[in-house]
Each structure stands twice: as structure tokens, then as C-alpha cells.
Amino acid sequence: MxxxxxxxxxxxNWSQAHLAEALGVSRxxxxxxETGRYDPSLPLAFKIAxxxxxxxxxxxxxxx
Amino acid sequence: MARVAPFSSRPRKAGKILGLLLVGICLGVAGYLVGERVAASGAFDGLPVRWADLLAVFVGMIMVVAAVATSLISLSPALLARTLNLEGQAGPDEIRDTRLQALILALSGVIVMLPPLLAMVDVAAAPALALLGLLLAAHTALNLTLYRRVDELFRRAVVEAGALTFWLGQGVLFLWAVAERLGVAPALTGWDIYVVLLTAYLIASVGVAARRGLA
Known part of the structure; x- marks a missing residue:
């Protein structure tokens, strides 16, 4: 994906740390x-959206 | 929509892998030379050492060395961030989780090395078993603590490593069982099977961690 x-x-202009905190995940x-090494779960995809x-x-x- | 891939980091990654490979080769040669000298001195003569014991100590040493290296890296927030492919410096939570992982890895190494070493020095079975039971309980508690603290990526990696271990382990054990049934291979003990599975888990974990960008 x-x-x-x-x-x-x-x-x-967000840092990795800012986005990680907003999503409740690690950097x-x-x-x-971001590098395409992992596709998120559906709940995390909704949170990203x-x-x-x-x-x-x-x-x-x-x-x- | 194009995928944003870390093409610029590939040469650095390749250099890192090459460097680690060279360090591994040097340590391997040094280990062989030391082992050869110890064996030539007759220190192992008469000891009940099986191939699984040697593999267990080898795998255990890899785990302990990796844990020590990880702990040392965690002393520098900048170096840890580079190792984990993070921007800037590693934060307190990242340092704490890395050290907890290193502790679990070290404990895994000690647990897998202890049974053959305890058998060699002829420790009574009951206290040896009690000690290993306590270590296993501590190891499980630490693993659960880490599992509850991490997010879905790490949990996915654990599940994938487990699935890959089953696939690798059952394949190897199936072939051995067939050879054993046909009378061309010796019977395995529970210890042999456990060490094979642990080795498969180590290989699977490294593969999954690299694939998911965790290593």
C-alpha cells in the first residue's frame, strides 16, 4: 500500500514526534x-485520517 | 500517489551492514582461536557436551553481546536515534524501552546458556530447575511489561516473528523427524528441539525487525 x-x-511542518504523539504511536x-515498511491497522488509519x-x-x- | 521511499539512506544502511559484518567476522575468528586453544588444553575432555549445548551457548552469547551493544548505544540519544532511524535525538521513553528490550535480550541469552553450563558443573537438578524457573518468571514479567508499553508496530513484529518461527521450526523439525523415522538421523531430545526453535526465533526476529525498519 x-x-x-x-x-x-x-x-x-510537523516533526515525527508531533505526529507520533497525535497518533499515540512511537516515532x-x-x-x-512513511517509508512503506508497515501498513497501519484500520483503527490507526482512521486516526491518521x-x-x-x-x-x-x-x-x-x-x-x- | 507515489510512495516516499528512503532511497538516500540505502548507501548508509549498506555501509552499516558491511561494518557489522566485518566486526562479526573479526569476533568470530577471535572466538574460534580462543575456543581452539581451550579445546586443545583438554578443558572439555569428558564433559557431556551435545551439539545443542554448543548451539545454545552460541545463540546465548549472540543475545548477550547484542544486548550489551544495544545498552551502550542507548547511552547516546543521538546515536540511538540514528540506529532507530529517528529524527533528532532519542527521547526518554525511547531510551527506556530500548534498555528494557536489551535487558530482556540479555536475560534470554543467560537463560538459554545456563542449562548446559549448570549440567557441566554438576549442580543438583532441583536448585538449578528452581533458578531457571525464577529467571523465566522474571523474563515473562519483563516481556509482558514491554508488550503492554509498545504500540501496534512492535506487536505486529512479535506476531510475525512467532509465525515465521513456527514455519521455520516445523520445517526443520519435520525433516529431522523424517530422517529419524527412516533411521538415518539420531533421536532428538526436548532440549535439542527447544534450541532449534530458539535459533529459528532469533533468525525470524532479526528478519522481521529489519523488514519493518526496527533494526
Whole structure:
């Protein structure tokens, strides 16, 4: 699965720590999500969408 | 939408892996030379040492050395952040969790090395068993503490390592069981099977951690 997390975070000038705190996860998890090493659970995906104020499908897309 | 991949970090990662490989080779050669000298002195003559005992001590040493290295890295917040692929410096929570993981790893190494070592020095079975039971209880408590503290990525890694261990372990043990049934391999003991599974778990954990960006 592909995602735009890194782009969205950069647009808001947020640090990894800020996003991790908003999502209630570790910075390692934010890093793993941004680098495509980990696809989030559905509850975490909803939380990400809420934090960025965007629908899930505009953040995540099907990929290789 | 394009995936943002850490292409720029690949050469640094490759250099890190190469460096670790070189350190491993040097330590391996040093260990072999020391072991050869000790064996030549006759220190192991007559001791009931099985292949599983050697594997257990080898795996246990890897765990203890890795735990010590991790603890040393955790002394520097900047170095720990680089190791964990984090921006800036590692925070107090990250340092605490890393040290807890190192403690669990070290305890795992000690627990797996103790049975053959205790058997070699001829300790009475009851106190040896009690000691290992206590260590296992402490290990389980620490593992549960860590599991409750971490987030879904770490828990996913634990589950994946467990599944991979089952797949690797059952494959190896199936082949051995077939060979044993056909009379071309000796029978395994419970200790042998446990050490094989632990080795498979170590390999699986390293693979999963690398895949998920945790190492």
C-alpha cells in the first residue's frame, strides 16, 4: 500500500514526534509508515485520517 | 500517489551492514582461536557436551553481546536515534524501552546458556530447575511489561516473528523427524528441539525487525 504521510507531514511542518504523539504511536512507527515498511491497522488509519483532516482514500492508495 | 521511499539512506544502511559484518567476522575468528586453544588444553575432555549445548551457548552469547551493544548505544540519544532511524535525538521513553528490550535480550541469552553450563558443573537438578524457573518468571514479567508499553508496530513484529518461527521450526523439525523415522538421523531430545526453535526465533526476529525498519 502507498501513502502520502511524509508529504502531508512536511506540508504542515510537523516533526515525527508531533505526529507520533497525535497518533499515540512511537516515532519508529511513524517512520515505518512513511517509508512503506508497515501498513497501519484500520483503527490507526482512521486516526491518521482524522489527524490530517482528510479521508482515508486520499492518504492511502493501493500499490505494489 | 507515489510512495516516499528512503532511497538516500540505502548507501548508509549498506555501509552499516558491511561494518557489522566485518566486526562479526573479526569476533568470530577471535572466538574460534580462543575456543581452539581451550579445546586443545583438554578443558572439555569428558564433559557431556551435545551439539545443542554448543548451539545454545552460541545463540546465548549472540543475545548477550547484542544486548550489551544495544545498552551502550542507548547511552547516546543521538546515536540511538540514528540506529532507530529517528529524527533528532532519542527521547526518554525511547531510551527506556530500548534498555528494557536489551535487558530482556540479555536475560534470554543467560537463560538459554545456563542449562548446559549448570549440567557441566554438576549442580543438583532441583536448585538449578528452581533458578531457571525464577529467571523465566522474571523474563515473562519483563516481556509482558514491554508488550503492554509498545504500540501496534512492535506487536505486529512479535506476531510475525512467532509465525515465521513456527514455519521455520516445523520445517526443520519435520525433516529431522523424517530422517529419524527412516533411521538415518539420531533421536532428538526436548532440549535439542527447544534450541532449534530458539535459533529459528532469533533468525525470524532479526528478519522481521529489519523488514519493518526496527533494526
Amino acid at each position: 502507498n501513502n502520502r504521510l511524509k508529504v502531508l507531514r512536511a506540508e504542515r 519508529q512507527t511513524v517512520n515505518a509508515l 482524522r489527524v490530517f483532516g482528510q479521508p482515508i482514500e486520499s492518504i492511502f492508495s493501493e500499490g505494489d
